[in-house]
Amino acid sequence: MTVKPYVRAVPRYTWFLAHSRYLRYITREVTCVFIGAYAFLMLVGLKRLAEGREAWEAFVQALASPASLVFHVAVLAFALYHTTSWFNVTPKAMPIQLGDGFVPGRVIVGAHYAIWIVLSLAVLILAGVF
Amino acid sequence: MAKSDKALVWGLFAAGGTVTAFVTPVLVVLTLLPALGVLPDVLTYDSLRAFADATLGRLAIVAIVVLSLWHAAHRLRITLHDFGVRADYAVAVVVYVAAAVGSLAAGWYALAL
Structure with a gap:
């Protein structure tokens, strides 16, 4: 006698919405996008610093833009999530x-x-x- | 990725996770401040240059950039799998090559300072 095995249906792309535990897990994993984006920003900053005073000051000028503020607030939120989830x-x-x-x-x-x-x-x- | 590569990428992931947990929030605060009209002294050319001209300072900058990249790369590989992307080998090649290129660039810029 063969028994059809039970396979619990797991939606491949939206599984993390099924439970708050999954949502916390995927939030922790997604922090890497923001850590990576900030690493890229630091890399650009290092390049500008190496290029000299004028390039660096233009970089700092760009940091003062509203887009930069939005970017930094988002990165800060996910960076703090990364820190607490990592320490815990x-x-x-x-x-x-x-x-x-x-x-x-x-x-x-x-x-x-x-x-x-x-x-x-x-x-x-x-x-x-x- | 071959099994033997696991220890290396996981080690970089863990080291990067620890370093970013400790320093990324405060660094983000520093580079956020100009958008609020505040320029911390460390972000002036002369101050940052002086910091980067010290060997330890320069090493710290490169270490933070490189470890952040490898941490993000490895976790992104896992996260893409979680989001249903099953081409793990291709994903691994792309993220690790990106991290390696970024690391070489960081080293290159640090030497060019």
Whole structure:
């Protein structure tokens, strides 16, 4: 006797809309588009810096445009999503053994957030923002 | 991609994920500020030039650009699969070649500084 196997229908292109868990997963994965776009912007900036003062100042001028503001707000939102989703899985990605047990996950995650905040503030201060 | 390449691209993905998690938000804030009419000192030609002229500063710039590219490339490969694109080999070639070209360009510009 043959039994027709049950194959759960999964829509190939819209599966991530089926559950909020899937939506959070795909949002995390899509952050790469924005990280990549920002990497490209940094690459262009590096090129302009290498080309000299005039090219660099034109680049900074372009950064002041409304389109740049929209781009940066979008990148910032997804970059923050990347940061939090990355930090929140660190206990799974690199559990730290201590004697017979493991360092509690919230300690590892908390340490990442603490270092991130201190580092970000240090960069802002050194960059002359404050 | 051959199995032996996995460790390399995954290593770059993980290193890039960690570096971007720590530094991308604050860098985005810095380059966002000109659009709000604020020019942080580091974005003036003389200041950034001085930063890039220090060996560590130049290495940091290249490392951040290169690791961001490889992180994004690898995750984009997986994400395209998630969106139903099944031509994984072609996708892998395109994203990794793009990351490699971008990395070489970053190195080239850094040497040309």
